[in-house]
Amino acid sequence: MSAQPIRVLIVDDSAVIRGLISKSLEQELDIIVAGTAMNGERALSWMSSHPVDVVILDVEMPVMDGLTALQKIQSDFPDVPVIMASGLTSQGAETTVKALSLGAVGCVAKPQTASAAESIRVLSRELVMMIKAVGAKRKSTVQVVESTVPAKTVSPAPSPTSGQLFQKSIKFYKQPEVLVIGTSTGGPKALAELMPQIPVDFPIPILIVQHMPPGFTEILASHIQKDSGRVTVEAKPNEPLESHKTYVAPGGSHLLIGENNGQKVTLINQAPPEHFCRPSVNPLFRSAAEHYGSATLAVMLTGMGEDGIEGSHDIARAGGTIIAQDEASSVVWGMPAAVVMAGLADKVLPLSEIAAEIKSQCLVRA
Structure with missing residues (x-):
């Protein structure tokens, strides 16, 4: 107290x-x-x-x-x-x-x-x-x-086993095929700063979970589209995932990635809340790990609590890459801190540097 x-x-x-x-x-x-x-x-x-x-x-x-x-x-x-x-x-x-x-x-x-x-x-x-x-x-x-020790020098303890870390390092350089973002408290402002820095023709789909009630996320999507110039929608069931498009989880529902006749699609469900949240970051991150494996690039932005930690473990086990926002630039260092302290973050960066790292991962590496 x-x-x-x-x-x-x-x-x-x-x-x-x-x-x-x-x-x-x-x-x-x-x-x-x-x-x-x-x-x-x-x-x-x-x-x-x-x-x-x-x-x-x-x-x-x-x-x-x-x-x-x-x-x-x-x-x-x-x-x-x-x-x-x-x-x-x-x-x-x-x-x-x-x-x-x-x-x-x-x-x-x-x-x-x-x-x-x-x-x-x-x-x-x-x-x-x-x-x-x-x-x-x-x-x-x-x-x-x-x-606070500078975020980039945070020790990854408690960490996964050395075998997990070794496996992850092998897969680290695979070209990402999907970008998934989780955020909560302070997230809309963070997204308003981050998304305009991502090119309109960014070559992979982006899926976002922002903790918000129903009625707010469609408006959030329209704000992101206006700020970024990239087509952004509140996700609906069974939409084919398209490169150059951003999908926002609808308030009150979970957003997942699924497959339909070999095509990656959005799935929406009313499963119970996780970490008291629906939408929760966990279902999105878990499904990204399942369907994209080591080609998953995940970003955990500012937010309270630990929503997304289990899904982050799945992405790490699959060999995907995880970027966490640092403490100094977060409104609340809860969700990204959980990822960092579990040893799951490949990079811990201030918000101002995350877009450049995303572009480096997706546009420079072959």
Whole structure:
């Protein structure tokens, strides 16, 4: 437990939502609701005289909306992470995805249940882990930067057996035939930086799992297409995988790779969540290892938790290549850290260098 609790500011024009969020956090000893505000203007005024570690920000508000407030918070309080709270409307989803691409660290959907108790339970499950992850990082940033060994020199312990490492090194130089990407907290902004650096005519299919609720991932796909110029779609069942195309896992469903008459295709299913996530990175990574083997190139970007670690083991065993984002450039170094600490990462790189490594793997090596 932190020596000092994580101080949260809740910003929403609905007193009901402010109350539900406050109730959902009050049982956590290491989180306190330091204040509430009914719009972005009042939030900024409150922050000017009160310390805060995390802001939970409504998307649609009068006086000053969430997107404007986010940009002002980033300008005036750049080290304070912001979590967006969105209603499940098309306008709310569009604004939320834009906010995430601008740097909001995550989003939660406002509860739609009739029961206040159920609403509190849903909010608690989604919010608490995110607040703890981003709030703890903010509190310890100085100490982490001073004490962390540079990512490229991280020892791969505990590591696979030497035989596994040897087998992997033999297959390391095989030309990749698919790129799979997993990410969560901080992912939309990371993707907004990464994807425009990948050429439009990049010669292999790209499949992405970003933890997001239904209704958001189609908009994320359209943002990625606009940013990158590469055809990007929310994946649908049994679509043939095409080079020069990007597929985003639909919110609420797992995305996998399968085969149909010898053609690699997308598979979508409603199997149980893994690591509390659906879509989960695991099914995508596992299926990539199964169908592409050592021709798999995987990238694990910023995200909390350990989703994707089992699938990463499968890719490593198949001789595929795994790139992990480093700690300093991650919003939360959870998912990539799990890969690094298991000894599965071939490269551990800052976000700014990952695109160049992808291009090197796919365009230079024969």
